[in-house]
Each structure stands twice: as structure tokens, then as C-alpha cells.
Amino acid sequence: MTTFGAIGVAGTGMTVYRKWLDAVSDNLANLNTVRPTGEDAFQARYVVAQAMGGDTGGVQVQGIALGSAEGRIVYEPDNPLADAEGYVKYPDIDMASQMSQLIMAQRGYQANAAVVDRAKETYQAALQIGRN
Template sequence: MTVFGAIGIAGTGMTVNRKWLDAVSDNLANINNAAPTDGEAFRARYVVAQAMDYGEAGGVEVAGIELGDPEGRLVHDPSHPLADDDGYVRYPDIDMAAQMTQLIMAQRGYQANAAVVDRAKETYTAALQIGRN
């Protein structure tokens, strides 16, 4: 694998981790969105990643996005303006602790791939300096 190959692979990892961060951020931003009981709750987004050219150092890509349960969870809140006749409102079925864990994992993955890009650039620069002497 060349230095440029390492940068390319790490770049694909950064892209996937960025999309993962975007999905988790979207989930956290909508965790308290209420919906009427006859509608769908906000559906959490989950990034599905897959290897590119598996076994040949091709990197990773987003294979798709899976959506959470549209049923969500019912909460009894008769004072809410969207409450039905029985006083229930539909909220997304999103666990904040799980999302925060996902957020940390995505951040660390992004940082690790960014570090690989930095090291590869340093290696390439060092190789150019050796070639000058």
C-alpha cells in the first residue's frame, strides 16, 4: 500500500464517521419531538457501513441508512397540544445513553482516521526531504 493509498482509505473512514456523526446528531436533536398518536414518531437514523473491495484495502463506504421504529413510545401527557382524547402523545424510541455512546465511537473513529491522514502526510513529506538530499 502506498502513502496515497493510506490517505484514501483513511479518507473513506472519515466520510463514514462523519455521516455517522450526522445521524447521531439528528437523532439527539429530535429525541423530544412529539407527534400525534395517529402519526409516526421521528424515526432514528442508523448508518450501515460496508467494506469496499473487501480484502484489497479498498476502504469503507456507507451502504445505506436504516430507520428506527415509527411506532415510537406513547407517553401520557394530557396537557400537550398534540395529545389524543386519552391524553397520549407519540415520542421517538431513542435511548439517549446509547446515542451518546454512538457519538463517542463515531468521534473516536473520525479522530483515528484523521490521525492516519496526518501521519501519511508527514511520511510523504519526509520521503520528499530524503529525495532532496
């Protein structure tokens, strides 16, 4: 693989990991979003990645999968959105799982960024050799 090829493949990885980071941060931001029991709960977002075919390699976002809209029912009679029995609906999102995914996505992004930096350094070193 050429230096430019490595930069391209790592760039596609960075894009997928950035989308994953966006999805996880959206899930964490809506962790405590309350809805009336008659409405759907916030649906967690999950990035679906797919390998790119052809000679270029890399990965791309195929789409976004949504989690369950059922949520979890919680008894909060003082909540203004509570139904007649005092229940509201929260999203069914596990904070520990989301934090683990956040760390994995962050590390993957950092690894791909390091590949881009190293490929750039290699290319610059090759240019210096050519000048001498």
C-alpha cells in the same frame, strides 16, 4: 500499501464516521420530538457501512437504516398534540446509547484523521530525503 493508499483508505473511513456523526446528532436533536398518536414517531437513523471491494480497500456508506416508527406513548394531557385520552407519541430513542455511539464515531473519525496526518508527514519526509 502506499502512502497515498493509506490516505485514501483513511479518507473513506472519515466519510463513514462523519455520516455516522450526522445520524447520531440528528437522532439526539429529535429525541423530544412529539407527534400525535395517529402519526408515526420520528425514526432514528442508523448508518450501514460496507467494505469496498477491489485493491483499494476502504469502506463506504451502503445506506441508512431507520428505527421503529411506533415510538413510545406518553400521557401528557396538557400537550396541544395530545389525543382525546391525553396521549402523545415520542421517538423510541435511548439517549445513553446515542451518546455512546457519538463518542465511538468521534473517536473513529479522529483516528482516521490521525492516519491521514501521519501519512502526509511521511510523504513530506520522503520528499525532504529526495531533495538532499
